[in-house]
Amino acid sequence: KAKTMGGLCRPLQASMVWLAVLLLLLGETVNTAQEFDPYRVLGLTKSASQAEVKKVYKRLVREWHPDKNNDPGAEDMFIKITKSYEILGNVERRANYDRYGQMEENKQGQHQQGFNRHFHNSFYFDESFFNFPRSVSGRDFSDSKYLLDHAGFNSKVLPDSFKRPYLIKITSEWCFACVHIEPVWREAVQELEPLGVGIGIVDIGYERRLANQLGVHRTPSILGVVNGRVTVFHYSVVREHLRQFVEDLLPQRLVEKVTDKNYVSFLGSWHVENNPSVLLFDQVPAVPLLYKLTAFAFKDYVRFGYVDQGLTETSRLLHQFNINSYAPTMLLFKENTEQPADIIQAKGMKRQIMEEFVSNNKYLCVPRLVNQHLFDELCPIKQFHRRRKYCVLLITGEEPGFVPGNQAFLTFASSNTKDVLRFTYVYQRQQQPLCQALLHNQAPLFVVILERRSPGGKAVYRSVIGGWNGSDDDKTRLHEQLELLQRDPSYLSYDATLPELNNELSPMFLIQWINAAYDYFLQIYDDLLFSNWREMMPILSLIFSALFILFGTVIIQAFSDSGEEKPPQKPKPKNPPKTEDSPGRANTSSRPPKKDFVEVTELTNITYISNLVKLRPGHINVVLVLTDASKNALLRKYAKEVFSFSGTQTLHFSFLNADKHSQWMPSLLESCPTAARGDEYSSPFSGRPRDFTGHVLALNGHKKYFCLFRPVFTGDTDTGGESSSSSSSSFDEGSRRKGGGRASRATSLEVHHKLDRLGLWMERLMEGTLPRHSVPGWPGLDTTSPSSSPAPQN
Numbered sequence: 001k002a003k004t005m006g007g008l009c010r011p012l013q014a015s016m017v018w019l020a021v022l023l024l025l026l027g028e029t030v031n032t033a034q035e036f037d038p039y040r041v042l043g044l045t046k047s048a049s050q051a052e053v054k055k056v057y058k059r060l061v062r063e064w065h066p067d068k069n070n071d072p073g074a075e076d077m078f079i080k081i082t083k084s085y086e087i088l089g090n091v092e093r094r095a096n097y098d099r100y101g102q103m104e105e106n107k108q109g110q111h112q113q114g115f116n117r118h119f120h121n122s123f124y125f126d127e128s129f130f131n132f133p134r135s136v137s138g139r140d141f142s143d144s145k146y147l148l149d150h151a152g153f154n155s156k157v158l159p160d161s162f163k164r165p166y167l168i169k170i171t172s173e174w175c176f177a178c179v180h181i182e183p184v185w186r187e188a189v190q191e192l193e194p195l196g197v198g199i200g201i202v203d204i205g206y207e208r209r210l211a212n213q214l215g216v217h218r219t220p221s222i223l224g225v226v227n228g229r230v231t232v233f234h235y236s237v238v239r240e241h242l243r244q245f246v247e248d249l250l251p252q253r254l255v256e257k258v259t260d261k262n263y264v265s266f267l268g269s270w271h272v273e274n275n276p277s278v279l280l281f282d283q284v285p286a287v288p289l290l291y292k293l294t295a296f297a298f299k300d301y302v303r304f305g306y307v308d309q310g311l312t313e314t315s316r317l318l319h320q321f322n323i324n325s326y327a328p329t330m331l332l333f334k335e336n337t338e339q340p341a342d343i344i345q346a347k348g349m350k351r352q353i354m355e356e357f358v359s360n361n362k363y364l365c366v367p368r369l370v371n372q373h374l375f376d377e378l379c380p381i382k383q384f385h386r387r388r389k390y391c392v393l394l395i396t397g398e399e400p401g402f403v404p405g406n407q408a409f410l411t412f413a414s415s416n417t418k419d420v421l422r423f424t425y426v427y428q429r430q431q432q433p434l435c436q437a438l439l440h441n442q443a444p445l446f447v448v449i450l451e452r453r454s455p456g457g458k459a460v461y462r463s464v465i466g467g468w469n470g471s472d473d474d475k476t477r478l479h480e481q482l483e484l485l486q487r488d489p490s491y492l493s494y495d496a497t498l499p500e501l502n503n504e505l506s507p508m509f510l511i512q513w514i515n516a517a518y519d520y521f522l523q524i525y526d527d528l529l530f531s532n533w534r535e536m537m538p539i540l541s542l543i544f545s546a547l548f549i550l551f552g553t554v555i556i557q558a559f560s561d562s563g564e565e566k567p568p569q570k571p572k573p574k575n576p577p578k579t580e581d582s583p584g585r586a587n588t589s590s591r592p593p594k595k596d597f598v599e600v601t602e603l604t605n606i607t608y609i610s611n612l613v614k615l616r617p618g619h620i621n622v623v624l625v626l627t628d629a630s631k632n633a634l635l636r637k638y639a640k641e642v643f644s645f646s647g648t649q650t651l652h653f654s655f656l657n658a659d660k661h662s663q664w665m666p667s668l669l670e671s672c673p674t675a676a677r678g679d680e681y682s683s684p685f686s687g688r689p690r691d692f693t694g695h696v697l698a699l700n701g702h703k704k705y706f707c708l709f710r711p712v713f714t715g716d717t718d719t720g721g722e723s724s725s726s727s728s729s730s731f732d733e734g735s736r737r738k739g740g741g742r743a744s745r746a747t748s749l750e751v752h753h754k755l756d757r758l759g760l761w762m763e764r765l766m767e768g769t770l771p772r773h774s775v776p777g778w779p780g781l782d783t784t785s786p787s788s789s790p791a792p793q794n
Helices: 002-035 038-042 050-064 074-088 091-100 104-123 141-146 150-160 176-195 208-214 239-249 263-267 289-297 312-321 351-359 372-378 400-414 432-439 472-487 506-530 533-565 608-613 631-645 664-670 725-738 742-748 751-755 758-767
Strands: 166-171 198-203 221-226 229-232 255-257 277-282 303-308 329-333 342-345 390-396 421-427 446-452 458-463 494-497 600-602 620-626 651-657 696-700 705-709
Touching (some): 038 074, 141 198, 150 198, 166 208, 176 289, 303 312, 390 432, 390 472, 400 421, 400 472, 432 446, 696 758, 705 758
Parallel strands (some): 277 303, 600 651
């Protein structure tokens, strides 16, 4: 038993020793992490400003620098000061430290460094044992030149991404998964960087702001940036996939495939495109990535085509230009499509050689000025005396009659190439402001020599005497004036302020917008396809909220409109007069009008039946009685008074011309004794002329009753009335006091004031408090008396 117990105790004792060692090491590491306080090291408080932090750091660095301080602990103190300033000198890192007490990277870094140091001292493990790359602060020395910050990305990478694509790796100091893709990343960088691809690395631990702008929050991640647009790489990290990813970032139609069938149209497009053309001859069927990148860098200046020498469709093209099939060849064409302007041939075609070749030939011999940007490049503003640039400008037209003169100008420019001269031309119809400033309403085909002096448009110029027809005499005069100009710059004796050139390429904006929209939708599809649900939840929430609000509004509006179009329901038997006979009652009277005008229909023989006799149940037609003399004044006043009630679906508005249908109103009043009582104008035997101008009737065609509004008196007295007998008597007394006929009253009364109280009467109509006058039937418009024509029946 003793031996057995002793055998069991030995492993237990060894385990206890190992456990004590580990606890001791961890305790020392924790104490070391807790002891470090950047504020205490720099002697500052948390309220110190960034300027104070910087000032104290400079003072302490000079004081504790190991070369100037002989203290044995100066080196350790100098490291602590530097580390403290790395935390407090950066606003984001300082905020993280103040919030959490210690930056997460620092915690992990101190813990790992302490752990490695103790284990290295105790067990002599080499750093390569853990398969970690040698680094300073967790980062390789070779990667330091690719590091990007927020300011550098926005000031350098984004503008440069319009000339070349960028491949950016998102990493952090303690990203263990980044170690696995590091060999592939190095191989891809070594392959793509010499081709012209920009490389960048973003440390997500230090550049949170840049990571948020890029929209990435995980490491490792790889991004591509082209034309200012960020695209995320979602496939497995293989060198071939990264290369294909870069090719997919580029626009689709950068390089056109050229064969025997289309090479003539490709080379002849210089006149429309205003750009030279480059042809690359090679044996491989696919366009090389180096050539695509060069085409992307000069896409605004040169058209690029590719000829596959292995195809039978390109044999005539190879024979015409005598192409050597053993090495890649580049031909550059300008105005002359039969003979290349420049040629380059090499087995190892390098990026620098291709870019220099294209850059030296990115303009035509005589380019056309199509916008201000090209004008600034071809004819720059004078800066120094020895850097003069003279612009020889031909002002011509687009018609076929100008072609010989244009061709002669091109021939002269090709034989007189000098560094100080730039030959260009413009179309007068396209650049009228510029031609007006130089020619002053003269005909085209003029040659002007000018020199720009200031960014504000100031320039000196002189036109060639005799115009330009392309003859030998014109060429001689132009040559003599150019020679005289080089000897005496003051020869340009006229000055002018040149306007900004019109952008002739602006019609292409729609095509560019369509391409940008296409790229945008592709990016949205890519995000929907590869993004995880956590990242997509805010976007999906926004989309569904917008759809809910949109369709909810449409459905509510649809139900509301359908409810308004339904005819009013029949009244309940208990309260028939209160529901049906009161139009709109409580649910329609307060409805605002849908239009900013009132529809008023004239009652004629055609509209009389539909607007009155066969009016739908519950609907009322409000009819104004007027004459030809008072029509305009009364209709304006009538529309103003009833406008607030025009939103009611059960009300219709009409007018009746008493001059055309003079017997309708008397016939109606004679058929209703209650309405005619006390109204002497309703009696056919009174012997007085009857004037119903300004009367308004609310006619219920289905129930056969009406409500009557008698106009307000607007004569010498100030009394007036509403829909009562008092208004009628005051009107009659005023009429007798005036003692004239209809014409005399019309000249002395303000007719539109007759409807001053129509609004109050309409409110009582909507409330259902007006007296109703029943009639046995509605008289016809052409009825002379109630007995002569039977009333129409419903």
